[in-house]
Amino acid sequence: MRSSSASLNGFITQNSEVVKESEKMCELAADHFEIFFREPDNIYRPHPYTDAPEIEWENYNEEIPPVTIEEILEVVHSRKKKKSCDAHGLSNFMLSSLPVHYWSLLLQIFNLSLSSTIVPNQWKDTRVLLLAKKESICDVTATRPISLLDVFLKVDEKLFLTRFNDLLKRRGILPDTQSGFRPGFRLQTRLLLFLEQVSSLMANSSPVATVFVDFKAAFDQLWFDGCIGKLKKMGIPRAYLRWINTWLRGRRAYIEIGGAKSRWFNISRGGPQGSIFSPTLFICYHSDMGDFLPSCLSYFFADDLAAVLAGSIGMKFTAQCLDLERKLKLFFEQLEIYAILSVQPINFSKTEAIWSARAIGGPKFELTCGEKKIPWVGLPLLI
16 A cells, blocks of 8 residues: 655654654554544533434434445446555455446445444544645644545445435425535535625625634534434434444544554544545534524535624614624624534634725724634724
8 A cells, every 4th residue: 555645754742852753653643633533522411412302203214215236336436446545455446346246245235234224343444644734844733634434435425425415405404505515506606695695785885794714623523422413303314313323433543654554543523534425414513503693694615604794774884883893792602602512613713704894994893702813804903
């Protein structure tokens, strides 16, 4: 298996020492990511996602439809024939080269996975390569992990995703304000609607504030119990819930650098990186975010949020600015509550706000979320 960590030449430790030996680098990385992917312990109890009374929907006993061998072959042959290997030394290229008669056995395995909500433990093993974000010698936190998932799991995920997307469409679970990671909802269309909304508010002479919220390591923060609990409340059938729960749990990975491998470590939070299903599960988990933010117009671009707020019409401009300041304060309080409830921390270093108004001048107030200051961008500094 070829190593793909050429851009990473060493780690800087907490003692400012430089470690370049591949074996030591692997263990340092494993120590870091083992803690990073540890199950969250900052959960408030009782929690509405996990401790509220369960609702049994009319489709609770709906089964996952079986697959056909033609569908499996279509999935396999539509994938890129990459030669990068997973934790067990298999690649998409190898899988696509299997003789056709082998797929009758794999058909039974994939159908058993969907009907019995079973995912083999070996399919959850992940080979992780590290790339440096900037400098080739850096802190382990300044690396970007590249996960190489099991080739059979990728096929299983695609088969399940097709059925899960059909379920989401039938039940109308995802809001129309969500674009990215879903077919039929182009990000460009959502962006045009967003710009049109801002222009419309400005045409009424209202000051407009647009807050761009970035969530820290979004996919990697997914809370398993909260995700399953929230999906239950959305009316996802029991069989789908069991498959997702099995797919999420019991995962493990190792780090590979320069041909050296670390020990195995468990992954107890976050969706699998590189998975075709992780983005869809992520937007499902956060599909109710707009309900927690009634004071704004919410636009969701993949895993980012753009919130538009405006001063009320029919007032003098000064009064509109005061009204907008009040709305922004309420918005950040609501956003903070949601972030805590969903165990999805905000990346304050990349969260910004833009002021738009027909009147000359910028805002006369500062923005804060909790104790963190949110900067206005594209404006002179306020004094």
